[in-house]
Amino acid sequence: LLSKSGGKGPRLPVYTGEVGPVWAYPETQLDCLVADPKKGSKMYGLKSYIEYQITPNSTNRPVNHRYKHFDWLYERLLEKFGSAIPIPCLPDKQVTGRFEEEFIKMRMERLQGWMSRMCRHPIVSSSEVFQLFLTYKDEKDWKMGKRKAEKDETVGVMIFSTIEPEGLPDLDLIEVEQKCEQFSRFTKSMDDGVKDLLTVGQEHWKRCTGPLPKEYQRIGKAFQNLSSVFTSSGYEGEATLTDALTDAGKTYEEIAQMVAEQPKKDLHFLMETNNEYKGLLGCFPDTIGVHKAAIEKVKEGDKLVAASKITASEKAGMSKRASTMSYALQAEMNHFHSNRIYDYNRVMQLYLEEQVKFYETIAAKLRHAHSQFTTM
């Protein structure tokens, strides 16, 4: 693990930023739009599939990909960067209902989320295989690029050999271990926090789409029912009351509808973001595991030197490489933190904005219903 060196491929520098070690970020951030899912077919219609159009902001030229191409890309990225960078899983494969509109829409939204996250990662987005995926010129170009990517040798822990902490001092074992422990603790507790929010959110979703609107509907029906009983009284001059009561009843039925539809407007994005993070956080134990294994090796190193199995210079090389790995992890964690802050700030704003609209609309509807009654 720590003995290999001199991997091929472009150098991946780590700089010192305001927050500590950081990757090199491009001036313009890559992004892409996943859109326009279309049914395609192969083998004279025997096999059909859904093809998505992906347009990167770098070329503005759309390319087409099927889900299995995304999956191929995921496998390449995982193989190449997985030891240093957590590569989140793709949205689930699904066998049945693949051609249903609802499913296609949801999958597209999630592929968009996945692609945007990959685009935002400076190492991933600048890699040859990722660029191939986004900018291949024709079928031949794609096929050739695929073959080349599959033969890439700078995969697994080899990626660390391409990482170059620029002007950063070597870290000692204690520092490396401390950083590793800190990130391990953080990702674990964030994983717990995210899962907790997801559980709560799922229950809330169920209530908002199940018993709660049913209850508002029943309240609405009860008011309307009472109104129609009142109408049958034969007593003169109670039209104002019965009309207002019917109106109030209908308002509660509208509220029922609103309650049931609200989660799609706000909770949905909160859940999607947390689901993404759950996936991302699920990759960290592996990434961190690689670091822990390296730390153990360096610890053993001392004994091996004592037993003359390796030279002091070989041991020093191991320490240096562990230091490099730690810088990579720190750069990755800083990347993670900055994205996390951005994502949670954005999703919370969106959630609260929609929640405010929701409660304001209800208040306005009820205010109108209230105004229908007579002031005595």
Next chain:
Amino acid sequence: LLSKSGGKGPRLPVYTGEVGPVWAYPETQLDCLVADPKKGSKMYGLKSYIEYQITPNSTNRPVNHRYKHFDWLYERLLEKFGSAIPIPCLPDKQVTGRFEEEFIKMRMERLQGWMSRMCRHPIVSSSEVFQLFLTYKDEKDWKMGKRKAEKDETVGVMIFSTIEPEGLPDLDLIEVEQKCEQFSRFTKSMDDGVKDLLTVGQEHWKRCTGPLPKEYQRIGKAFQNLSSVFTSSGYEGEATLTDALTDAGKTYEEIAQMVAEQPKKDLHFLMETNNEYKGLLGCFPDTIGVHKAAIEKVKEGDKLVAASKITASEKAGMSKRASTMSYALQAEMNHFHSNRIYDYNRVMQLYLEEQVKFYETIAAKLRHAHSQFTTM
């Protein structure tokens, strides 16, 4: 039932109003305030009880009564007017927890409701026994009045003999029967409607004080938990996010509290009013039963005339008395309708007003929570 005539006591006229037959209404409506529950005791402290202070707007002089006095009054009113006027039950008797603050407050509120309803009834409120209850001068006055009321002979169906439809034509049997049927149908369907609303309201109450605030609380805790995980990241400059997230979490905890306390502010009055009406409507079958029995008697009358068991003039007297009863029922129904319109208009306004405030407050709280996040 129909053969008695010439009951003692003041005449109870029925006039023709805009809506049909109506009771004679006083110019100033009687009302009273039930307040200031105090613990009293008797027999050197061996027996203790709660005494309420009742102040009628007619004298502005408070009198004191225990629950058992209300119960005595209820019995007198039921005995005297029950055949013609539905006298709603008093709030439940209760053996345990009689001296608990919550219970006393609730009982007082309900006694107030019951008294206000009785005050609003022109026949009940002007009766000697009701006036005694509200305006007795001293213990001696009260004792004497009680004895007199208990000896009152104009009770049960005798009350009809004091009712005088002023300038109203006698109704024929078909009309009497139709009116009776109409009121019977109406009170039955209103009874169903009210019970339905009560069931729905009770379920809503349970949800609002049970699982729903718990859920908002858990959402709030999940946000705050995530915020404290974020705080532990060691990453610089995310205080804005973590503070905002904590704030959002606390806001949802406040919303939880609001949700749990809301039913007391709005649903409570809706439920109390409907409970009162449930009680009132429960008295109608008896009142209507008296009328149905009278109608049957008149129907039999024809056979009795044919069999020479009664004279045609006696039969005519029976018809006249059935007509008087029908006028009394119509006056009572019109009284009921007018109060029903007033009560439901008022309670719906109150309910919706509080609901509007509730949703507006939530929206304002969330708007503030939203403003704490950074706009990027």
